[in-house]
Amino acid sequence: xxxxxxxxxxxxxxxxxxxxxxxxxxxxxxxxxxxxxxxxxxxxxxxxxxxxxxxxxxxxxxxxxxxxxxxxxxxxxxxxxxxxxxxxxxxxxxxxxxxxxxxxxxxxxxxxxxxxxxxxxxxxxxxxxxxxxxxxxxxxxxxxxxxxxxxxxxxxxxxxxxxxxxxxxxxxxxxxxxxxxxxxxxxxxxxxxxxxxxxxxxxxxxxxxxxxxxxxxxxxxxxxxxxxxxxxxxxxxxxxxxxxxxxxxxxxxxxxxxxxxxxxxxxxxxx
Amino acid sequence: xxxxxxxxxxxxxxxxxxxxxxxxxxxxxxxxxxxxxxxxxxxxxxxxxxxxxxxxxxxxxxxxxxxxxxxxxxxxxxxxxxxxxxxxxxxxxxxxxxxxxxxxxxxxxxxxxxxxxxxxxxxxxxxxxxxxxxxxxxxxxxxxxxxxxxxxxxxxxxxxxxxxxxxxxxxxxxxxxxxxxxxxxxxxxxxxxxxxxxxxxxxxxxxxxxxxxxxxxxxxxxxxxxxxxxxxxxxxxxxxxxxxxxxxxxxxxxxxxxxxxxxxxxxxxx
Numbered sequence: 001x002x003x004x005x006x007x008x009x010x011x012x013x014x015x016x017x018x019x020x021x022x023x024x025x026x027x028x029x030x031x032x033x034x035x036x037x038x039x040x041x042x043x044x045x046x047x048x049x050x051x052x053x054x055x056x057x058x059x060x061x062x063x064x065x066x067x068x069x070x071x072x073x074x075x076x077x078x079x080x081x082x083x084x085x086x087x088x089x090x091x092x093x094x095x096x097x098x099x100x101x102x103x104x105x106x107x108x109x110x111x112x113x114x115x116x117x118x119x120x121x122x123x124x125x126x127x128x129x130x131x132x133x134x135x136x137x138x139x140x141x142x143x144x145x146x147x148x149x150x151x152x153x154x155x156x157x158x159x160x161x162x163x164x165x166x167x168x169x170x171x172x173x174x175x176x177x178x179x180x181x182x183x184x185x186x187x188x189x190x191x192x193x194x195x196x197x198x199x200x201x202x203x204x205x206x207x208x209x210x211x212x213x214x215x216x217x218x219x220x221x222x223x224x225x226x227x228x229x230x231x232x233x234x235x236x237x238x239x240x241x242x243x244x245x246x247x248x249x250x251x252x253x254x255x256x257x258x259x260x261x262x263x264x265x266x267x268x269x270x271x
Numbered sequence: 272x273x274x275x276x277x278x279x280x281x282x283x284x285x286x287x288x289x290x291x292x293x294x295x296x297x298x299x300x301x302x303x304x305x306x307x308x309x310x311x312x313x314x315x316x317x318x319x320x321x322x323x324x325x326x327x328x329x330x331x332x333x334x335x336x337x338x339x340x341x342x343x344x345x346x347x348x349x350x351x352x353x354x355x356x357x358x359x360x361x362x363x364x365x366x367x368x369x370x371x372x373x374x375x376x377x378x379x380x381x382x383x384x385x386x387x388x389x390x391x392x393x394x395x396x397x398x399x400x401x402x403x404x405x406x407x408x409x410x411x412x413x414x415x416x417x418x419x420x421x422x423x424x425x426x427x428x429x430x431x432x433x434x435x436x437x438x439x440x441x442x443x444x445x446x447x448x449x450x451x452x453x454x455x456x457x458x459x460x461x462x463x464x465x466x467x468x469x470x471x472x473x474x475x476x477x478x479x480x481x482x483x484x485x486x487x488x489x490x491x492x493x494x495x496x497x498x499x500x501x502x503x504x505x506x507x508x509x510x511x512x513x514x515x516x517x518x519x520x521x522x523x524x525x526x527x528x529x530x531x532x533x534x535x536x537x538x539x540x541x
Contacts, residue, residue, distance in 0.1 A: 048487070078493065082491045084491075089487075094410060095407045105500075107493055111501060114501065135431065
């Protein structure tokens with residue numbers, strides 16, 4: 001059974017803007033998926049469908065086989081955790097600890113279980129020592145980690161992150177990648193919407209590209225090195241692929257995308 | 272950006288710090304109600320001295336308390352300055368300013384003095400409460416005391432997002448400056464006024480949109496409209512004793528004020 005199955009999803013906003021014009025995609029359990037697309041492609045609208053904030057107007061969204069609708073939306077929100085782009089939108093409580101406890105409290109868990117989950121989530125993101133702090137005294141990167149912990153504490157099977165690396169400094173991005181790696185090792189299904197092509201190339205094992213509210217392509221990371229597809233989607237190649245795209249001998253084969261791939265190719269030539 | 276710590280001295284140790292927040296809120300609010308009904312300046316002064324001692328015992332820095340007190344000036348200060356001149360009564364001081372004549376009356380000065388003392392007594396009590404209690408514990412105490420969730424949440428959101436809004440305002444004003452905007456010298460400078468008015472408008476829109484996003488993020492974590500709170504407050508005998516003491520001082524002041532209790536050189540007379 002797939003973790004996420006979306007078929008022919010359409011969504012029009014109240015002002016008449018048609019944000020999704022027929023999105024279809026499948027995500028297998030435990031996958032690391034990047035969702036790529038230019039601004040205005042419908043990424044955010046799509047993400048809000050994954051845990052029932054937006055309900056499908058046409059088409060369907062299934063989470064572990066269960067259709068997302070008015071009846072199932074509350075259960076779906078336990079299965080799918082959404083980490084929003086701006087942590088100030090998400091982290092609203094008076095202290096870090098209370099914010100992470102918000103989700104588990106809404107789930108009606110016992111006090112003991114809540115304390116256990118909050119401690120585990122805060123330790124995972126390395127924020128346990130700052131648990132008593134008020135959010136407005138934290139740095140952007142710290143707030144982001146609290147936002148992630150708040151979702152993790154609900155122990156969802158699927159974690160969706162909107163632009164997780166945006167505005168983070170290189171150190172913060174590194175920490176974030178380690179956190180994502182940890183989630184992956186726990187068997188979580190991860191969906192990340194991003195503009196960061198290098199991160200997509202290094203991290204993902206599955207790629208979904210959307211444009212103008214439709215699915216342009218879905219497949220493995222080889223899509224990231226597909227020049228014509230990337231051009232059509234108004235994206236750009238990963239930095240490594242850009243370098244190799246200048247050499248004629250790579251014209252007809254798939255471009256390397258990651259540093260490791262580039263190194264192994266270069267080693268061949270240097271020998 | 273750096274922000275003020277509204278409860279930076281709440282981590283110190285003292286009897287008032289250690290007091291159960293719920294009992295503390297009740298005791299201090301009760302005291303405030305009593306002190307605004309006191310009618311004698313001497314007793315109000317006694318109440319003020321009581322809170323000054325409480326603040327000193329709680330080791331709250333004097334500078335911090337004075338800074339907090341200055342926030343009262345825009346509210347009560349104007350009235351206190353005006354009262355002597357707008358209250359009818361026996362003139363004690365007068366000055367001719369050409370067309371108008373200002374005169375201060377004894378009754379006016381007394382009214383101003385009473386207002387000043389009442390404001391000081393209540394604000395000092397509230398400062399004691401706020402500075403010895405972590406903000407989050409204060410909010411939990413309020414919700415434990417069955418203050419409507421809407422009010423508690425509004426307070427919490429205000430404190431949380433006022434800093435976000437201040438940041439936004441600072442960034443906007445910096446961006447304005449970067450494009451060569453200079454504040455006009457007076458209120459009739461239309462370019463300045465138009466720019467500032469637009470900024471206020473944009474702030475409203477942004478706050479509205481932020482509210483939407485915060486709500487969506489809350490729903491996304493399973494919020495269904497009910498506020499849950501975990502509180503682990505435990506009341507012990509010490510809390511009741513301290514609250515009893517605060518209440519007793521308040522009751523004593525009230526009794527003296529109403530003449531139920533007379534303070535004489537020899538001691539207390541009933």
